[in-house]
Amino acid sequence: MIAHFSENIGNEKALAIAEDLKAFMFKEGDKYVVITSSSMKELPQEYKSLATETFVFDTDMQLSARSYLNRTRTVKIGDVEIGGNSNNTIVIAGPCSVESEPQIQQSSALLKSLNLTTLRGGCYKPRTSPYSFQGLGLEGLKLLKKMKEEHGLTIITEVRDATHVDEVIEYSDVIQIGAKSMYDHGILKACAKTTKPVLIKRGFGTTLQEFVQCAEFILSGGNPNVILCERGIRTFETKTRFTLDLCGVSYLKEYTNLPVVLDPSHAMGHAYGVPDLTRACVAMGVDGLLIEVHPDPSVAKSDASQQLDHPSFEKLLDSLQPIAAAVGRKIV
């Protein structure tokens, strides 16, 4: 359950209550928020009169639930707001991996020319084989930082495991937790302690319930800036890389208060399908998109088949605004 207490009780008392209830606690505005397991349905008598408001839940989807907060939370990505009353659908783009300075400069130039603000690019690649390209690591982070400084771009990049989570938090504006890392407590706990926005990708074998509960690890630490990203689940179908779960997106929009971003590139796995799927995502009324685009996909060191080339991406971007307008949204 979630209980609110007035700031008047003081930090020490709030901490004591939380400890007594084996609960999480953080201060938000003028109140203390205490979160216990959802199996607790009533506060102990001694705390009842102290609490200003309480919320009970069937499952451990608590801080993320619409039954707790009946609107989409606002999260800022650089200067751009998503969620809340913004009606923005942000387009985040860039290559699968940061490969070299010339490559990432080309990507940055593309974004600037299209008035996009946010650059993606992987430095720690969660490859499934030790014999594949594993990313540039810290060198890549430094290149992204350079793009931020030179072009004013907002940077989002992926943390692969807890050994470099501090570096990623330091160098990026938005921390991306990858599909294969989303159960990683080391990462989740580090992200709970920052206030930078965190984009969590749904694991390809992860239920919606588990996915949202990952967000609870971060929210319960006091970081409210969590974004959910659906990027395709693994099913029996193998003609496409994964299966983009738009039914699941409907569920997330109905039952959670977190902004939702979609990644059609990884779901499809083939560039030919990305434009149609991206348009479908926009029509769903989501808060953002992650699109892989590469100056020359044929020589990309990872995910070559699914990255759009620059002309295809420009053409796609042109087609999104009227769809967004039709559903009361704006592409930014």
Next chain:
Amino acid sequence: MIAHFSENIGNEKALAIAEDLKAFMFKEGDKYVVITSSSMKELPQEYKSLATETFVFDTDMQLSARSYLNRTRTVKIGDVEIGGNSNNTIVIAGPCSVESEPQIQQSSALLKSLNLTTLRGGCYKPRTSPYSFQGLGLEGLKLLKKMKEEHGLTIITEVRDATHVDEVIEYSDVIQIGAKSMYDHGILKACAKTTKPVLIKRGFGTTLQEFVQCAEFILSGGNPNVILCERGIRTFETKTRFTLDLCGVSYLKEYTNLPVVLDPSHAMGHAYGVPDLTRACVAMGVDGLLIEVHPDPSVAKSDASQQLDHPSFEKLLDSLQPIAAAVGRKIV
């Protein structure tokens, strides 16, 4: 492989070739079309000079392949064309089950008032329990026929098994083969002999390859009027009834020449998600939609949770035209 022969060789000769090659044969326009297993890569010497054109394939997706016919086939649903150069996205609507004359009259009135042409409604319900409502059977077919006669509506209804396939072919304008029946050779062979349009729903455990091969059963019998319908596949996710496979739709659009219709109602299983998903489907640029709508979903005898009520459906329909326009399509 597919081989074309001029009509000059005569029907008897065409039949003899087909028999010799254990192949299917039909006449189309001024040519005979002979289709063997895809394992055949070359015609026997004696037939080589007779053939006007030949096509080889890696798999048994042959007549349905874009590498055979590089455009979407045109299929007529009543007076409405889909596929081809039509750019039409047809909205087919109606209740899950035909339950009574008053109910289906209300559904018909709704369609007429919205200038829609095609009414869906199940008479033979493929329920998974013998203790559930099984549909009105022939009595339902007669009610649908009445709607056609009184209101000029085009009728689509589902065949459940081979025992009543002839009745469904007789009473309906478009034959729907359900997700649980799509491997039924008795049904497929009967549909191959008519020229009425056939809409095949993808089984929820069926690969895209198997799905398209079901269409080959009908196409190879000489009925070119086949429509593919994606309606959600079964995955590990249970918050929604099924998972609508839009990645798969991208594949079908890229590699097959058959019109594609989507059924977001069955995929989602909950009315709250149907509007967003329907808009996503329209933005994909598909040829049609199947939407479940009921005068009073709360008393529906099947699929109560996923049917829209009439006001919600009207509101949804209003929102589709601008999205369709944005992708160069027209809602009809």
Next chain:
Amino acid sequence: MIAHFSENIGNEKALAIAEDLKAFMFKEGDKYVVITSSSMKELPQEYKSLATETFVFDTDMQLSARSYLNRTRTVKIGDVEIGGNSNNTIVIAGPCSVESEPQIQQSSALLKSLNLTTLRGGCYKPRTSPYSFQGLGLEGLKLLKKMKEEHGLTIITEVRDATHVDEVIEYSDVIQIGAKSMYDHGILKACAKTTKPVLIKRGFGTTLQEFVQCAEFILSGGNPNVILCERGIRTFETKTRFTLDLCGVSYLKEYTNLPVVLDPSHAMGHAYGVPDLTRACVAMGVDGLLIEVHPDPSVAKSDASQQLDHPSFEKLLDSLQPIAAAVGRKIV
């Protein structure tokens, strides 16, 4: 719910009750059994005093439930009993398809030499492509009948669709409903009217709940001789053809009263894994096995990769008896 009534109420009264409750009814021994939807939790007042016993259920798994009948039902396959107190694990073997008389004679000779009693062989193959071998049809049924007459073998063969269900019921001793046909009401209803044993294969996309409910279609018609067959479900893993669901088998043994037979050949799809899997099935304590074996798998017209050759099958059979003994069972 299920209600028992004494035979003293007479057939007419039993029928009237069933009609009034929209229920199924059959006579079993000295009682009438009436089965309504599981949503009914109490009999109407007027029938309460007439009923000798009533059973309520959470779901439509009713006649098949252990909470109704707390033992495995006995089913006779030829002269061999399975289920009940028999402790028998029957090995049913034969080729995927009946291909010719010499082939099926060799298969029959193999079974006779190993003291096995029951021959499997498909005549109506549910192929997913129209361009593959579709089975010998009625000609195959006649060959199987001949094996029965010449060698005293019990025959099990598959019905593919309702167009030939009567023939299969006539020619075979056990009717097999295939994984792709198990939702086919035409077949299920025909099987409900005979008293021959019916083996239902679980669809590869079918939940255990739906699977058991298919059995209810037959049981509720008064045919108690239903056998459940797990043969692999479709998952994301593609190195093997399907995934044999032995966890599901544990569930079926715990919650249903129907004998369970396993088909490791179709699950694995590769002969190399069949012996280990078969031994695992025996150790589970199941009531039977369906194994594909072919005189020369390399030339088989269907499922060539998964059929054992005769020497491998003999060697496998030898290894089963000690495992069966270890779990209190006997291979027959």
Next chain:
Amino acid sequence: MIAHFSENIGNEKALAIAEDLKAFMFKEGDKYVVITSSSMKELPQEYKSLATETFVFDTDMQLSARSYLNRTRTVKIGDVEIGGNSNNTIVIAGPCSVESEPQIQQSSALLKSLNLTTLRGGCYKPRTSPYSFQGLGLEGLKLLKKMKEEHGLTIITEVRDATHVDEVIEYSDVIQIGAKSMYDHGILKACAKTTKPVLIKRGFGTTLQEFVQCAEFILSGGNPNVILCERGIRTFETKTRFTLDLCGVSYLKEYTNLPVVLDPSHAMGHAYGVPDLTRACVAMGVDGLLIEVHPDPSVAKSDASQQLDHPSFEKLLDSLQPIAAAVGRKIV
């Protein structure tokens, strides 16, 4: 590809070759082993004459492949050998979580009384909710160490994320990488540097190919002591917690050289099915079993429903030896 070089070339040269080929290198016995990406099919001319043996592969399953090493590798778990020529099937047992000293003492006493050698118990639990019991952490590791010292038990425990991998490597005899952590490069790389045995659990959404490639991360670092553990995959079936993939186990036995251990407890998720499944696993001829057993499952802090109580476990263990004997194996 894998290339072997004689130790005569010296460490410096071996390193230089590996660096030139962007390859992994380690010394094994009297040879240097160099492993490149499987996309390399031939050594550069300059190294050809130096290599004593080379192996090419279709995929990145290389060091783990039977086509490289055509026998099961031997791994020592304490004093017990598995794999190789041992024919041992080791039974590893213990509670899901280490909860307290009295609890783990009872578990240890059970193992000792049954002549089992290896104790499992989780200290860092990869829970999917922040509001559940997360394990005792380092305190738990110390309790396990105490059991080792007092009772001579071999200890296996799970690492959850890279923040505590060094502690787990220090305190345990066998490092377990959990299903949710198996893609964690931080963990995999740390395990590649030790020579302690590492048991990798297959992710529930992980293909066999990806699973085996995780082992390659460790093998390519020079640690040959890797054990594969199948513990159930996530499918559409929800009556059981997961689906134990024994078809996949057949594949692993056929194509890899690594010992295979099975975890029926997590797959089933319900104690009632664990005995039958465990017997099936033994009949498969696997190298080991992980069974969850708790002094009082009803009060367990995690996985209460799937843990066996002590009497049930003893009874199960008794039943395994004859099955093991039937397949030429010994329970240890």
